[in-house]
Amino acid sequence: MKFSESWLRTFVDPACVGDEFAHLLTMAGLEVEQEETVAPFFDRVVVGQVLAVDKHPGADRLSVCRVDVGSGEALQIVCGAPNVVAGIKVPCALPGAELPGGFRIAVSKVRSVESFGMLCSAKELAIADDAAGLLVLAADAVVGDDIRAHLDLDDRLLTLKLTPNRADCLSLEGLAREVSALTGTPARFTEVDDVEVTIAAARAVVLDAPDACPRYCGRVIAGVNARAVTPAWMRRRLERSGIRPISALVDITNYVMLELGQPLHAFDNTRLQGAIHARMARPAEKILLLNEQTLELQADVLVIADDHLPLAMAGVMGGEDSGITLATTDVFLEAAFFSPPAIAGRARRYCFVSDASHRFERGVDFGGTRRALERATRLLIDICGGQAGPVSEALARLPDRPPVRLRPARVARVLGLAFTTERIGEIFSRLHLPFGRDGDDFIVTPPTYRFDIEIEEDLIEEIARLHGYENIPAPAPRALMSMLPQTEEARPLPRARQMLVDCGYQEVVNFAFVDESWEADFSANDQPIRLANPIASQMSVMRSTLIGGLIANVATNLKRRQIRVRVFETGRCFVRDPLGGPVAGFRQPWRLTALAYGSALPEQWGNLARNVDFFDVKGDLEMLLAPLTARFETALHPALHPGRSARLLVDGRAIGFVGELHPQWQQKYDLPLAPVLFELDLDAVLVASLPHYAEVSRQPPVIRDVAIVVDHELELQKLVDGMTANRPAIVRHISLFDVYAGRGVEAGKKSLAFRIMMQDTQKTLLEVEVDAAMQQLTAYLQDAFAAQLRV
Structure with a gap:
């Protein structure tokens, strides 16, 4: 809601100004989102009247003007505007004036003719974009007056970020009522009298959908002049409220909407046939709207129609x-109350919005419908002429306004502050909320313009707003607290996050609403959980994986030339599950997902540059899970490269995946390199095993290496698992340190070199014991895997 502060002050003029006034509105729940002035700073610009215009002796497109600026002596000013003529009143910048942009006016010669000032266009004063000619002022403008005062250019424009429940403040009268209540300043509302009926012309009104449209008023106004000029004061107020003036008939309906909060509409009466009907759309019915959009209406859309x-x-x-057009002579003027549920969402369904729908879907004062019609009729006749017919009104059951009970004890409990009954009564009186008393309780009947008052808490909110949120004390909470147990078998989530941060990752938080294509690409999910009312078309389903958000984070960083990215996220995912969870039919597991993209190390001189690979991220993952030991098994995942991905298992339980992004998605999402990522069930990360005591040997270890040749397709994990399960007691550790395939190794084979560390806690190992252990291991490898020793 954008409005002119000077217009508001014609209704209520409190003592507070500037930032104090904006703060007052914000603290009352009417957040001031933006403040701006009508015009930037300039000075020494006055109302001037052109007395005479002569041709410039040295230029065909210049004129030499004599201008009265109220100083007693006319000034000679050279002007190049095409619309300068004798008699008009225009802004005149005097010598020494400073115009927007730091441009200063001085006495100068223009083609050998002295000029003692400058006649200004609206663009030169930075109040409009029109630079086609001089800004012509009204004939009653007083010569010599400061142009800022004459055009009210020191007016401030405020934009409110209203919450959906405060539809009553979508008008100047509603705002004035609120400011009056907040400051105690009396408000002056527009006096509206019934317009005299001078013709009998009328049109019947029929409510075919009384629940959707319980009140409809309309009247015929004949003999109007659609070409009449909208008054400058009305145009100015509309423009400063963000509405573009169009024609007098349209401008009047928009003006009354801003003034009283009641949207109106004017029909060309000569183009109507029969009675006016408020009904639901018929099957496959179409309409061409004023925005030149043709719509096929659905059955739940309310329409205004004639008999055809x-x-x-x-x-x-x-x-x-x-x-209506500029040729319209007879108008049928409409003012109606439409039920908010009948209007809500209909405009957005067809991908547009309007000022009228914005108000009707939040609730319009159904008690002021006829008053707005009379106000618009009076303005229309005063500006465009014409004669008014009788009001045709159809009335069904209007919304009930059930009284709401307020208990002062409940107010004290909710706000932590006791209010006397006198103070509560004073607040309700200032808010124009009619109330009665039942003992200490207040029985409040909400006005027709307050759709937001339905329960006791709504009244408590009104008391808090009027008393001032900043005046409600906020003492520190007092409670008995005890330290919760924290076992060594559980790892706090902040610790897990810090471990990833220590590895160079940065935490991100993404929306749980994602694009449907992400679910198909990264989860192979063709039946995602859809949102009934998504906030945007690209956020229409709930995520079942965190991968899509991290890929989007990488793409965003690349667009900003950040070529090395390490990100992770912890959050809920949402999957269908017949066994259910907190919500029947759905499970909401916590996941931890991390992604690395770009170079393995920050740019430096000490190491050769290389891109991050599977084993870099695998190392980060093993560090995160330690002291738990993870097994890696080849497995397929819809988001990952089929030959460079693995499933993670801890104690035989699958807890997630790790791998490179699938080349198909790398290409689709325009990533020059393949990110490497892992996704885990968060509960597996938060488990820590208790340490077990083991005696530290004082004896020196014996280290032997063994190289074997096996089939190329044999998985390393099977070898390691087998060797670990069948190792002699003195073997403490087995690790792979070399992989080779090529010259000297048979095709289809690979060479694996293992380092075997042997140690005894009680004595130094003998050579014969070491040889026996090595023979046992090699014999097992030969029998179980057909391995051949490489010499």
């Missing part, structure tokens, strides 16, 4: 076929 055709989407936008 739909005329408008009710509460949203009028139709082109019945719209």
Whole structure:
């Protein structure tokens, strides 16, 4: 809601100004999102009247003007504007004036003719983009007056970020009512009298959908002049409220909407046939709207129609076929109340919004419908002429306004502050909330313009707002607290996060709502959990994996030339599960996902540059899980490279995957390199095994190496598992340190070299014991895997 502060002050003029006024509104729940002035700084610009215009002797496109600026002596000013003529009043910058942009006016010669100032266009004053000619002022402008005061250019424009429940503040009168309550300053509301009926012309109104449209008022106004000029004061107020003036008839309806909060619509009465109907759309019915968009209406869309055709989407936008033009002479003026559920979401369904739908779907004052019609009629006749017919009104059951009980004891409990009954009554009176008393309790009947007051807590909120949120004490909470147990078998989540940070990763937080294509690409999920009301089309489903968000983070960083990225995220995923969870039919597991992209190390001179690979991330993963030992098994994952990915198992339980991004998705998401990532069940990361005592040997270890040749397809993990399970007692550790395939090794084979560390806690190992252990291991490898010793 954008409005002019000077317009608001014609209704209520509190003592607070500037930032103090904006702070007052914000602290009352009407957040001031933006403040701006109508015009930037400039000075010494006054109202001037052109007395005479002569041709410049040295230039065809220049004129020499004599201008009265109220100083008693006319100034000679050279001007190149095409619309300069004798008699008009225009802004005149005097010598020494400073215009927007730091441009200073001085006495100068223009083609040998002295010029003592400058006649200004709206663009030169930075109040409009029109630079086609001088800004022509009203004929009643007083010569010599400061132009800032004449055009009210020191006015401030405020934009409010209203919450959906405060539809009553979508008008100047509503804001004035609120400011009056906040400051105690009396408000002056627009006086509206019934317009005299001078013709009998009328059009019947029928409510075919009374639940959706319980009140409809309309009247015929004949003999109007659609070409009448909108008054400058009305144009100015509309423009400063963010609405572009169009024509007098349209401008009047927009003005009343801003002033009183009631959207109106004007039809060309000569293009209507029969009665006016408020009904639901018929099957496959179409309408051409004023925005030149043709819509096929669904059955739940409310329309305003005559006996033959739909005329408008009710509460949203009028139709082109019945719209007013500059040739219109007879108008049918509409003011109605449409039920918010009947309007909500209809405009967004067809991918547009309107000022009318924004108000109707939040709730419009159904008690002021006829008052707004009378106000618009009076303005229309005063500006465009014409004669008014009687008001045709159809009325069904309007919304109930059930009284709400407020208990002062409940107020004290919720706000932590006791209010006297006198203070509560004063607040309700300032808010114009009618109330009665039942003992100490207040029985409040919400006004017709307050759709947000339904329960006791709504009234408590009103008391808090008027008292001032900043005036409610916020003492520190007091409670008995005891330290919760923390066993060594559990790892705190902050510790797991810090371990990844220590490895160079940065934590991110992404939306749980994702693009449907992400689910298909990274989870092979063709039946994602869809949102009933997504906040955006690309955020329409719930994620079942965190991978998509991290890929998007990498893409965003690459666009900003950040070519080395390490990110991780912990968060909930959402999957269908018949066994259910907190929500029936759905499970919400916690996951931890990390991704590395770009070079393995930051750019430096001490190491050769290389890109991060599977084993770099595998090392980070093993560090994160330690002291748990993970097994890696070849497995397929829809997001990962089929030959460079693995499943993780801890104690036989699958806890996640690690691998490179699939080349198909690397290409689709425009990534020059393949990221390496892992995704784990978070509960597996938060488990830590208790340490076990083991005697430290004082005896020297014996280290032997063995190289074997095996089939190329044999998995290393099977070898390591077998050797570990069948190792002699003195063998403490087995590790792979070399892999070779090529010259000297048979095709289809590979050479694996292992380092065997042997040690006894009680004595030094003898050579015969070491040889026996090595023979036992090599015999096992030959029998179990057909391995051949490489010499």
